[in-house]
Amino acid sequence: MSSAVLRPNNLVVVGNSSDNPFAIDVAYAMGQREDIADLISMKTFANSEFCPRFICGTRGRSHIGRRLAGKTVVIVSTSSRVVSRQNLAMRNMLIARSAKENGAQSVALLEPDLYYSAQDRGANHELGSTLSSRREQDLKKFDGQPFTAKLYAEMLKLSGVDTVVTTHNHSYSVQSMFSEVFGGQFHNLIPYEIYKDYLLNSNIVSHAEDGEGLVLCAPDRGAREFVREMFRRLDLPKARFILLNKTRTGERKVKISLDEESVSAFDSISGHDIVLFDDMVRTGSTVVKSCQFLKQLNPGRLIFAVTHFYASDEGREKMAHVAIDEILTLNTLPTVLNRDVQGRLRRKMVVLKIEKWLASNLRTILNMGNPGEDSLYQIDMSSKNPRFSRKIWGNSELSELREEREILGSE
Numbered sequence: 001m002s003s004a005v006l007r008p009n010n011l012v013v014v015g016n017s018s019d020n021p022f023a024i025d026v027a028y029a030m031g032q033r034e035d036i037a038d039l040i041s042m043k044t045f046a047n048s049e050f051c052p053r054f055i056c057g058t059r060g061r062s063h064i065g066r067r068l069a070g071k072t073v074v075i076v077s078t079s080s081r082v083v084s085r086q087n088l089a090m091r092n093m094l095i096a097r098s099a100k101e102n103g104a105q106s107v108a109l110l111e112p113d114l115y116y117s118a119q120d121r122g123a124n125h126e127l128g129s130t131l132s133s134r135r136e137q138d139l140k141k142f143d144g145q146p147f148t149a150k151l152y153a154e155m156l157k158l159s160g161v162d163t164v165v166t167t168h169n170h171s172y173s174v175q176s177m178f179s180e181v182f183g184g185q186f187h188n189l190i191p192y193e194i195y196k197d198y199l200l201n202s203n204i205v206s207h208a209e210d211g212e213g214l215v216l217c218a219p220d221r222g223a224r225e226f227v228r229e230m231f232r233r234l235d236l237p238k239a240r241f242i243l244l245n246k247t248r249t250g251e252r253k254v255k256i257s258l259d260e261e262s263v264s265a266f267d268s269i270s271g272h273d274i275v276l277f278d279d280m281v282r283t284g285s286t287v288v289k290s291c292q293f294l295k296q297l298n299p300g301r302l303i304f305a306v307t308h309f310y311a312s313d314e315g316r317e318k319m320a321h322v323a324i325d326e327i328l329t330l331n332t333l334p335t336v337l338n339r340d341v342q343g344r345l346r347r348k349m350v351v352l353k354i355e356k357w358l359a360s361n362l363r364t365i366l367n368m369g370n371p372g373e374d375s376l377y378q379i380d381m382s383s384k385n386p387r388f389s390r391k392i393w394g395n396s397e398l399s400e401l402r403e404e405r406e407i408l409g410s411e
Helices: 021-029 085-101 136-141 148-159 172-181 192-201 221-234 285-297 313-319 339-348 355-365 395-403 405-409
Strands: 011-015 040-044 050-054 072-076 106-110 163-167 186-189 214-218 240-250 253-258 273-281 302-309 326-330 349-353 378-381
Touching (some): 011 021, 050 085, 085 106, 085 148, 186 355, 192 326, 253 285, 273 285, 285 313, 313 339, 339 349
Parallel strands (some): 106 163, 273 302, 302 326, 326 349
16 A cells, blocks of 8 residues: 555445445444445346446546546455355455546455455465475365465456455465465454453453463464464463364364373363364364363363354354353354354354454554554344343443443344
């Protein structure tokens, strides 16, 4: 982005589907007071082809094709229960091209859960960067399919996207490749401060002021860097940290063990509250196996904290297991806020809404300055969650409860 300070009147925030609440909240947090639906029209022709149109208003002929001259357009892209990710990905590109062809100075894509990140390698060693050498089994996994994440990055760039912002992307290959395609204008925001604030200012776990009684756990090698940094930032000298190993014994079967590099031994953390972190969950198989393994310690409470919660039927059923006491997640996939999507998990789920945090980061990335928001997130919790019913709240949660009463109490 340009080093010049971006003024609010030169910012246009839109979504890639009509009346996207997540996009509306991000836009408002960034200071945009115009309704997104009044800025862009999501047209679909009779032949089903999508055609976005930035609404031009009543300006004269001199502004034809220059409606967005000098402006920065932010496209907020989240998953939808109505529109497929493939459809939304294509919409991102058409909206970006429309913005650039109508004079936009730059286009940023905010996609908290970056599409196609699971398709992050190809069938030969040149297709995808990994931290260790790729075995034949890994190459075979991608045999016959495209390196779709790279294709998506290149198509976004070709369509006019200049900057991509995402949240807690798990793939080293995707991060490397997006950074290369976007020349450094790829931002992978890690939500350390959100988790830190909630763990320290809520009653989801119990521990002494110095961290005695608290354990952080990384379920596999992929999560270790994140959990180590999370542990460092909490700055609780007597908290503990353990590492697990995951060995696949079948397509949906894993074996869990304590890693020999684990800082704390099992016998030293019996009765402690444990927070197991991961970046995403799909089927829930590994999470439940890990929590069942940790239950051998007779922990106080066992919390699963995850950034991207794919609420599949299989995942919801598995994570209802008694081994998990509570699930802490972000709303990078906004459908997780729907009580019907949560199903029985509503009894042990708390969602942290991160639109304010994302808007704050976007303002910094776009060189807009930061107004210094009081809160990083908003709390969404079903009244069926026992912590809600007993009104067990920390100071941070109490203020959010007063502000968000309707959201928290809705069923």
